[in-house]
Amino acid sequence: MSIKVIVAGFKGRMGSTAVEMVKGDDELTLAALLDPFAAEKEVDGVPVFTDKADLVGFDADVWVDFTIPAVAYENTRFALENGFAPVVGTTGFTEAQIQKLTDLSKDKSIGGLIAPNFAIGAILLMKFAAEASKYFPDLEIIELHHDKKKDAPSGTAVKTAELIREVRESKRQGAEDEMETLAGARGAEFDGFRIHSVRLPGLVAHQEVIFGAQGEGLTLRHDSYDRISFMSGVNLGIKEVVKRDQLVYGLEHLL
Amino acid sequence: MSIKVIVAGFKGRMGSTAVEMVKGDDELTLAALLDPFAAEKEVDGVPVFTDKADLVGFDADVWVDFTIPAVAYENTRFALENGFAPVVGTTGFTEAQIQKLTDLSKDKSIGGLIAPNFAIGAILLMKFAAEASKYFPDLEIIELHHDKKKDAPSGTAVKTAELIREVRESKRQGAEDEMETLAGARGAEFDGFRIHSVRLPGLVAHQEVIFGAQGEGLTLRHDSYDRISFMSGVNLGIKEVVKRDQLVYGLEHLL
Amino acid sequence: MSIKVIVAGFKGRMGSTAVEMVKGDDELTLAALLDPFAAEKEVDGVPVFTDKADLVGFDADVWVDFTIPAVAYENTRFALENGFAPVVGTTGFTEAQIQKLTDLSKDKSIGGLIAPNFAIGAILLMKFAAEASKYFPDLEIIELHHDKKKDAPSGTAVKTAELIREVRESKRQGAEDEMETLAGARGAEFDGFRIHSVRLPGLVAHQEVIFGAQGEGLTLRHDSYDRISFMSGVNLGIKEVVKRDQLVYGLEHLL
Amino acid sequence: MSIKVIVAGFKGRMGSTAVEMVKGDDELTLAALLDPFAAEKEVDGVPVFTDKADLVGFDADVWVDFTIPAVAYENTRFALENGFAPVVGTTGFTEAQIQKLTDLSKDKSIGGLIAPNFAIGAILLMKFAAEASKYFPDLEIIELHHDKKKDAPSGTAVKTAELIREVRESKRQGAEDEMETLAGARGAEFDGFRIHSVRLPGLVAHQEVIFGAQGEGLTLRHDSYDRISFMSGVNLGIKEVVKRDQLVYGLEHLL
Structure with a gap:
C-alpha cells in the first residue's frame, strides 16, 4: 500500500526537492501539489491546486509542508482537520502554536511532525x-x-x-x-x-x-555537504507519521 | 557510603591497575586483596589473602576478579554464594557457566558483571x-x-x-x-x-x-591508547552491580 | 599590468567556469573567447571567435584551452606560434606531441602548461x-x-x-x-x-x-568537493606561464 | 663501516633511550658512555667515563649529547675540537653560542646538529x-x-x-x-x-x-604518542652529520 502524499509549497527549493524524492520512492505516491503561485493545472498527471480549500475531502495520507512561516500554522491545522498527517519543514512556529497543533492531533488521533532540522x-x-x-x-x-x-x-x-x-x-x-x-x-x-x-x-x-x-x-x-541530505529525514517522517497518533516536534522523536 | 571492594588476582597486570583505581576513587574502599602467590600479609593496611576460603563472612560489597580462566568460574560462584557482587574481567567462561552464574545471582538477588571488554x-x-x-x-x-x-x-x-x-x-x-x-x-x-x-x-x-x-x-x-582505559569500565561496573539484583554478561548491559 | 587571456572552448563546462574565474580576478583581463559553436559576436564586450585563424596577431598573453582532444594539439601549437602562452586542460596528448610542443616553446621562449590535473x-x-x-x-x-x-x-x-x-x-x-x-x-x-x-x-x-x-x-x-577547485590551478598556471620561457607537463612543475 | 657513537648524559631519560637506539641499529656502534654520576666502569663492554677530558684522542665519529644546559655548550665545543660530530638535544643555547659553535665547525670542517625538536x-x-x-x-x-x-x-x-x-x-x-x-x-x-x-x-x-x-x-x-618518537630524529642526525662539514641548528636543515 503506497502512502499518498500532498506537497504544499512545491515550487520552492525544498518543496521541489521533496517532490523529486516522493516520485523516486516506490512506497510513496505523489497525490497532489499546492502552491498559490502555480499556473499549471497538473504536472505529470498530478493535480495542482492554488487554494488549500479545494483539498477538503481529497484522498491522501500525508501533507508535506515547505511553505512560509505566514501560512504554515494555518496549513498544519488544516491538514490535521482534514485527516492528512502533516510533515512540516517550515520554521517559525511559536511554542503555543506547537502545543495547539499537538493537542489537535491527539483529538484527531493523527500523527504528525514539525521539524526544524531534517538531517x-x-x-x-x-x-x-x-x-x-x-x-x-x-x-x-x-x-x-x-x-x-x-x-x-x-x-x-x-x-x-x-x-x-x-x-x-x-x-x-x-x-x-x-x-x-x-x-x-x-x-x-x-x-x-x-x-x-x-x-x-x-x-x-x-x-x-x-x-x-x-x-x-x-x-x-x-x-x-548538500541540502539533499534533508530528504532522508523527510522520507522517514512521511513513513513514521502514518503509524502514529500524535504530532511531535523534532525528528529525534521518530528515531 | 563507600563501596567495599575485594580484588582477586591483585598481583597481575590488570589486577594491580584495578587496585590503584579503587584506591584513587573516594567512593570506593579497598577491603581485601587475594592472590595465591602473595607473600605479604597486608599492603598499606589492607589485608592480603592467599586462599579465598578465608574470605567467607568477610565484610565487602564487590569482588573484582582479574585472575585466570582456570579459577575464575569457581571464584565468581564463591563471590555470589558469599554475598559479594562479582565484577569479572577474566576470560574463558563457557555459555553454560555464564547461565549457571546468572541463575545463581537471581536466586541470591545479587548483581554482577562478566565482561570480555571493559572499554x-x-x-x-x-x-x-x-x-x-x-x-x-x-x-x-x-x-x-x-x-x-x-x-x-x-x-x-x-x-x-x-x-x-x-x-x-x-x-x-x-x-x-x-x-x-x-x-x-x-x-x-x-x-x-x-x-x-x-x-x-x-x-x-x-x-x-x-x-x-x-x-x-x-x-x-x-x-x-592504553589499557588504563579499561579501568573506567571496571569502575562503572563496581558502581552499577551494587544496585542490581542479577548478573549480566557484557558491559553494554550496564550502559 | 593585467594579463590578457583568451579562453578556447568557452562554451563547455570547464571553459565557462574558467571564464568566470578570469572575470573575477583583477589581475586578469578576459581578452577573447573562442568556440566553433558560438553564435554570438561578443559577450559583455569581449569579442567571440569561431575560427582560431582570426586570432593571428591578436593582442593577448595567455591561451587557456578546455577544448577536445581532436583539436587541442593544433590549438596549443597555434598558441605558441602566435605568442600566446598556453594553459591547457584538455587531455589526450601523446608523449611525442608533448615533446614537440615543449621544443617549440623553447624555440619561441614562451612558457606554457599542459596539465592532466589542476587540483x-x-x-x-x-x-x-x-x-x-x-x-x-x-x-x-x-x-x-x-x-x-x-x-x-x-x-x-x-x-x-x-x-x-x-x-x-x-x-x-x-x-x-x-x-x-x-x-x-x-x-x-x-x-x-x-x-x-x-x-x-x-x-x-x-x-x-x-x-x-x-x-x-x-x-x-x-x-x-567540487570541480570549481580546479580553477585555482588554472589561475596559478596563467600567472606562472607568463614568467617562464618553456612549456611544462604537469602542474607540479609550477609549484 | 659502522658509525662509532659516544653518548653523553647516558644516565638520563633521553640519554638512556638513545643508548638503546644506538645498540639496536646495525649501522651504529656504541663506542663510549659519559656521565659525571656514573659509578660503573663499563656497560656491556662499552667503556664508561665521568670526565670528558679522558675522551681526548678517543676513536669515535659522533657525540650524542643529552646532558644539561650548564654543560652542553662546553661539551659541544669539546666534541668539535676533538673531531666528534655533535648531535645535541640539550636545550638552552644562546644565539651567540650557536654562532660560535657553527663557526668552529666550519673551521674544523665537521658536521653537527643542535636540535630543539627531534620529532x-x-x-x-x-x-x-x-x-x-x-x-x-x-x-x-x-x-x-x-x-x-x-x-x-x-x-x-x-x-x-x-x-x-x-x-x-x-x-x-x-x-x-x-x-x-x-x-x-x-x-x-x-x-x-x-x-x-x-x-x-x-x-x-x-x-x-x-x-x-x-x-x-x-x-x-x-x-x-611517545617520546620514543624522538629517536628516529636522533638516528637521522647521527647518520647525516658524518656526511656534513658544518653544524646546523634545527633538524629541518637535514631533511
Whole structure:
C-alpha cells in the first residue's frame, strides 16, 4: 500500500526537492501539489491546486509542508482537520502554536511532525554525543563551516551543547591553572567545556564532538555537504507519521 | 557510603591497575586483596589473602576478579554464594557457566558483571554504530592497529560488524559493476559492506565506522591508547552491580 | 599590468567556469573567447571567435584551452606560434606531441602548461606524501569516493603510490605472519604497503596517506568537493606561464 | 663501516633511550658512555667515563649529547675540537653560542646538529604546512593536548604559525562581519588566521593544520604518542652529520 502524499509549497527549493524524492520512492505516491503561485493545472498527471480549500475531502495520507512561516500554522491545522498527517519543514512556529497543533492531533488521533532540522545524521550525532557525555564528561566541540557564515558557534553546536548539558555531570575542564598566551585559543566556554568554530572556504557544514578519558578517545563527526541530505529525514517522517497518533516536534522523536 | 571492594588476582597486570583505581576513587574502599602467590600479609593496611576460603563472612560489597580462566568460574560462584557482587574481567567462561552464574545471582538477588571488554568507548562505538546503521545502511569499517597484530580484521571490528548486521537492512554496497584493478582494494566483504584493516607502527588500537548517505556523512571513531582505559569500565561496573539484583554478561548491559 | 587571456572552448563546462574565474580576478583581463559553436559576436564586450585563424596577431598573453582532444594539439601549437602562452586542460596528448610542443616553446621562449590535473591540493598531497615516505617508510593509503565509482583503487591513489615507490626504500609492511580471516581486509598490496578503497554515497573524492613510526603518526588528507577547485590551478598556471620561457607537463612543475 | 657513537648524559631519560637506539641499529656502534654520576666502569663492554677530558684522542665519529644546559655548550665545543660530530638535544643555547659553535665547525670542517625538536613528523608537518600556505592562504590550526597542559596555544602551534607567516600572503580570514555569540569560539587570532587549543584527558600531543579553498580542503595532522618518537630524529642526525662539514641548528636543515 503506497502512502499518498500532498506537497504544499512545491515550487520552492525544498518543496521541489521533496517532490523529486516522493516520485523516486516506490512506497510513496505523489497525490497532489499546492502552491498559490502555480499556473499549471497538473504536472505529470498530478493535480495542482492554488487554494488549500479545494483539498477538503481529497484522498491522501500525508501533507508535506515547505511553505512560509505566514501560512504554515494555518496549513498544519488544516491538514490535521482534514485527516492528512502533516510533515512540516517550515520554521517559525511559536511554542503555543506547537502545543495547539499537538493537542489537535491527539483529538484527531493523527500523527504528525514539525521539524526544524531534517538531517538525520546531525540529529543522531546530537543524540550520541549526549549519551556519550554521561560516561565521558570531558569533551570539546569543533564545528567547521564555510567562511561566509557570520555567527559562531553554529546553532547546531549550541543545540548539541545544550543537550549535553542536560545529561552530563557539570565540570570545569582543562588544567586548573591553564593560561592563554593568545586570547581565545581555548575556544568558547560552555558549562565547563569548550566549543571551537572553524571557518574556511570549501567547507560546508561539519561538526565533531571529541571525548577524552584515561587512555582513550571517542570522536563523533557529522559532515553535511548538500541540502539533499534533508530528504532522508523527510522520507522517514512521511513513513513514521502514518503509524502514529500524535504530532511531535523534532525528528529525534521518530528515531 | 563507600563501596567495599575485594580484588582477586591483585598481583597481575590488570589486577594491580584495578587496585590503584579503587584506591584513587573516594567512593570506593579497598577491603581485601587475594592472590595465591602473595607473600605479604597486608599492603598499606589492607589485608592480603592467599586462599579465598578465608574470605567467607568477610565484610565487602564487590569482588573484582582479574585472575585466570582456570579459577575464575569457581571464584565468581564463591563471590555470589558469599554475598559479594562479582565484577569479572577474566576470560574463558563457557555459555553454560555464564547461565549457571546468572541463575545463581537471581536466586541470591545479587548483581554482577562478566565482561570480555571493559572499554566503555569501544562499547559505545559499537552501540552507536548499530543504531546509525538503521538509518544509514551504507557504511564501511576501518580499523587501525599496530603492525605486530597478526589477524585482520580485528575481533572488535568483527563484533561491530555482527551487531550492525543484526539491525541493518542487508544490502550489497558499491557500484554494481565495480572492479578491483589491484586485488583487495575494496577490503573484506561482510553482509554487503566492507571492512579495512590498517597496520602501522605507532598505532595502538583504533576503529572508525563511516556512514554515507545523499549529501551527508557520519563518522564514529574510537581510539584506545592504553589499557588504563579499561579501568573506567571496571569502575562503572563496581558502581552499577551494587544496585542490581542479577548478573549480566557484557558491559553494554550496564550502559 | 593585467594579463590578457583568451579562453578556447568557452562554451563547455570547464571553459565557462574558467571564464568566470578570469572575470573575477583583477589581475586578469578576459581578452577573447573562442568556440566553433558560438553564435554570438561578443559577450559583455569581449569579442567571440569561431575560427582560431582570426586570432593571428591578436593582442593577448595567455591561451587557456578546455577544448577536445581532436583539436587541442593544433590549438596549443597555434598558441605558441602566435605568442600566446598556453594553459591547457584538455587531455589526450601523446608523449611525442608533448615533446614537440615543449621544443617549440623553447624555440619561441614562451612558457606554457599542459596539465592532466589542476587540483593544487591533490598535487601537494602527492608531493608531501612522497617526501614523507623517505623518512617514514611505513604507510597506508585510504582513498574514499562516491559509490558510483567503478574502479578501485582510484587513479590518484595509484599515481600517489607510484610517486612514493620512486623515493621510498621498498619494504614489506605488517607482521610477518599476518593473516586475513576475511579475505581482502588488509587491502591491495603495492610495493609492500597497502591501499584501501572506500565507496559510499555522499562522498565526492578524498584521499588520506597515513604514516606510522615508533610513537608517532603523520596523516595527509585531501578532500575534493567540487570541480570549481580546479580553477585555482588554472589561475596559478596563467600567472606562472607568463614568467617562464618553456612549456611544462604537469602542474607540479609550477609549484 | 659502522658509525662509532659516544653518548653523553647516558644516565638520563633521553640519554638512556638513545643508548638503546644506538645498540639496536646495525649501522651504529656504541663506542663510549659519559656521565659525571656514573659509578660503573663499563656497560656491556662499552667503556664508561665521568670526565670528558679522558675522551681526548678517543676513536669515535659522533657525540650524542643529552646532558644539561650548564654543560652542553662546553661539551659541544669539546666534541668539535676533538673531531666528534655533535648531535645535541640539550636545550638552552644562546644565539651567540650557536654562532660560535657553527663557526668552529666550519673551521674544523665537521658536521653537527643542535636540535630543539627531534620529532621528524612534527618538523615535516611544519614544513608542509608552510609550503601549502603559499597556495592555500586560508587555514586554521587545531592543536590537541592532554588536559594537564597549562599553556595554550602549544609552542609547536606557535612555531608552525610563525613559519606559515613567513611565506603566506597575510590576510584576515572569515566573514567580514563575523560575530562570536560565545566569546572565544573563533579561537586565537594570528596574522589573520585562527589557532584552536583542545585539552582532553587521554590525548598526548597532536596538531592539525586545515587548509580550505574553493571546492577543496587539505588537512595535515601529526600525532605524537611517545617520546620514543624522538629517536628516529636522533638516528637521522647521527647518520647525516658524518656526511656534513658544518653544524646546523634545527633538524629541518637535514631533511
